[in-house]
Amino acid sequence: MPGEPQDDCLFCKIVAGHVPATIVRETETTVAFRDINPQAPTHVLVIPRVHYRDAAELAAAEPAVAADILREAKAVADEDKLESYRMVFNTGSGAGQTVWHAHAHVLGGRGMQWPPG
Ligand code: 5GP
Ligand code: ZN
Numbered sequence: 001m002p003g004e005p006q007d008d009c010l011f012c013k014i015v016a017g018h019v020p021a022t023i024v025r026e027t028e029t030t031v032a033f034r035d036i037n038p039q040a041p042t043h044v045l046v047i048p049r050v051h052y053r054d055a056a057e058l059a060a061a062e063p064a065v066a067a068d069i070l071r072e073a074k075a076v077a078d079e080d081k082l083e084s085y086r087m088v089f090n091t092g093s094g095a096g097q098t099v100w101h102a103h104a105h106v107l108g109g110r111g112m113q114w115p116p117g
Helices: 010-016 055-061 063-079
Strands: 023-026 030-034 042-048 086-088 104-108
Touching: 010 030, 010 042, 023 063, 030 063, 042 063, 055 063, 063 104
Parallel strands: none
Antiparallel strands: 023 030, 030 042, 042 104, 086 104
16 A cells, blocks of 8 residues: 555665664654765755655655655754755656655755766
8 A cells, every 4th residue: 555664665664663774853754864875974864654655656645744854854954054955856766766765865064066967
């Protein structure tokens, strides 16, 4: 069922506390934790507690939770005292998505180039 926890999903396991993570913030609907392979001094993943394969599916099914992720990204940036930050939703394997549970990358603490690679 869409939204239900998936046994084979790494991020569902982090939400359930079955896989350890460095959690920086939690709300009723979201969990934010440090990426295991950081690409910037701040690299935090903000995920919904509910399981959807990507941000678009989440936004279609539970738009309020998608909005919570945007707010939490700013809260993470504020906690790490970032003046600027980049929020990325890799969507689809061609864009680099490797974990099929919606997540926002919050990156900051260094200069950023545009366009991204
Ligand atoms: P994607 O490539 O799907 O946009 O992002 C998945 C992210 O999850 C990657 O940046 C990767 O480093 C991170 N990641 C993969 N496995 C783990 C893990 O076990 N713990 C944490 N904290 N991050 C992970
Ligand atoms: Zn999941």
